[in-house]
Amino acid sequence: xxxxxxxVRGNRPLMPGVFLLELEAPELAQSGRPxxxxxxxxxxxxxxxxxxRRPLALHRLIRELGRVELLVxxxxxxxxxxxxxRPGDRLDLFGPLGQGFALKRNTRNLLLVAGGMGIAPLVAMxxxxxxxxxxxxxxxxxRSREDLYPxxxxxxxxxxxxxxEDGTAGRTGPVTVLLADPEPGLLPWADxxxxxxxxxxxxxxxxxxxxxxxxxxxxxxxxxxxxRMACGIGACLGCVIPTRKGYRRVCRDGPVFDLREVF
Numbered sequence: 001x002x003x004x005x006x007x008v009r010g011n012r013p014l015m016p017g018v019f020l021l022e023l024e025a026p027e028l029a030q031s032g033r034p035x036x037x038x039x040x041x042x043x044x045x046x047x048x049x050x051x052x053r054r055p056l057a058l059h060r061l062i063r064e065l066g067r068v069e070l071l072v073x074x075x076x077x078x079x080x081x082x083x084x085x086r087p088g089d090r091l092d093l094f095g096p097l098g099q100g101f102a103l104k105r106n107t108r109n110l111l112l113v114a115g116g117m118g119i120a121p122l123v124a125m126x127x128x129x130x131x132x133x134x135x136x137x138x139x140x141x142x143r144s145r146e147d148l149y150p151x152x153x154x155x156x157x158x159x160x161x162x163x164x165e166d167g168t169a170g171r172t173g174p175v176t177v178l179l180a181d182p183e184p185g186l187l188p189w190a191d192x193x194x195x196x197x198x199x200x201x202x203x204x205x206x207x208x209x210x211x212x213x214x215x216x217x218x219x220x221x222x223x224x225x226x227x228r229m230a231c232g233i234g235a236c237l238g239c240v241i242p243t244r245k246g247y248r249r250v251c252r253d254g255p256v257f258d259l260r261e262v263f
Contacts, residue, residue: 004028004038004093008085009067015147018073018117019083020059026066028096032058034124035100035224035256039232040070041092042078053094054078055229055251057121071120097232098255101125101194101222103132110134111190113205115141115175115197119149121224121255125194126158137161137186141175141197144168161186176204187212193259196224206263221259225250 010022028038039053060069074080085091101121103110110129112122119140129136137159142148145168151160161178162170171177175197179187187193187209195205202223209221227250230238234252241250243261248254 002027002094004095006068006091006093008087008089008091010087011083011085014071014150014153018071020153021070021072021082021085023068023070023091023093024066025068025093028058028093029061029063029066029068032061032068032096032124033100034058034061034128035121035222036096036098037121037232037255038070038093038095038097039229040078040082041094042081050078050081052078052230053232054082055097055232057224057255058096059120059123060127061124069123071117071123073117094232098251099253099257101128101224101256102219103129103134104192104219107132107191108134109189109191110136111186111193112136112138113175113179113193113195113197114138114149115195115201116143116147118195118197118201118224118226121196122194123154127155130155130157135159137189139163139175139178139186141165141178141201174201174204176201176208179205179208192219193221194224194256195221195259196226198226202259203263206259209259216260218258218260222256223259223262224256225254225262227251227255 006023006025013019037057056070059071139161141163144166227239229251230236232251234249239250
């Protein structure tokens with residue numbers, strides 16, 4: 001982990017209240033891994049307001065261009081400040097931080113499950129899976145059509161299945177309805193499952209994985225947890241959660257955990 005000065009190359013809205021930030025950060029683009037995150041300072045140079053950096057998942061790693069992309073939802077003063085950044089602006093980043101996803105060498109069928117902003121760390125994982133010869137399927141859910149991540153931004157080989165809670169696109173219901181459907185048979189097909197989204201969604205994914213598998217080997221299902229963070233390095237203990245291995249720090253021991261540890 002280290003400090004990086006990143007140059008903004010692009011900033012555009014994708015969904016209501018959500019924008020895509022493209023940054024030139026060559027060292028971070030090379031060292032980052034899918035599932036890891038950075039802490040972004042959200043304030044003018046010389047100002048400590050807001051005091052705390054904001055944790056953001058590495059959304060896409062464009063290593064050949066030395067660029068990274070961050071998917072940002074405006075939820076407060078810090079992210080609102082980020083939404084106003086323009087090409088040429090500079091940002092102070094700290095990272096990469098945390099534990100990322102672990103793709104097994106023998107995995108051929110990779111299933112990704114994203115609920116809402118849970119898509120943030122999974123695009124980089126999809127691209128790594130494709131680069132390693134995997135067939136990649138993304139089950140993508142949101143509240144409505146306008147809240148869905150644009151499928152046009154995904155690499156064409158990724159097979160996308162959609163669900164919206166109001167039925168305006170894809171299947172009606174939460175993203176987990178796609179896992180329950182026997183027609184595509186996504187869970188039996190998968191060699192590995194990686195998921196991110198609200199905690200209730202992840203708990204339901206865990207229950208479905210356990211119900212559909214006679215054996216649940218280590219690393220088969222991995223989940224990225226969304227948690228409030230302050231220091232990002234495990235010192236403040238502000239993101240501690242109970243697990244089957246005792247209390248763990250999401251920022252340092254995660255944010256990616258084996259599903260068996262936390263559900």
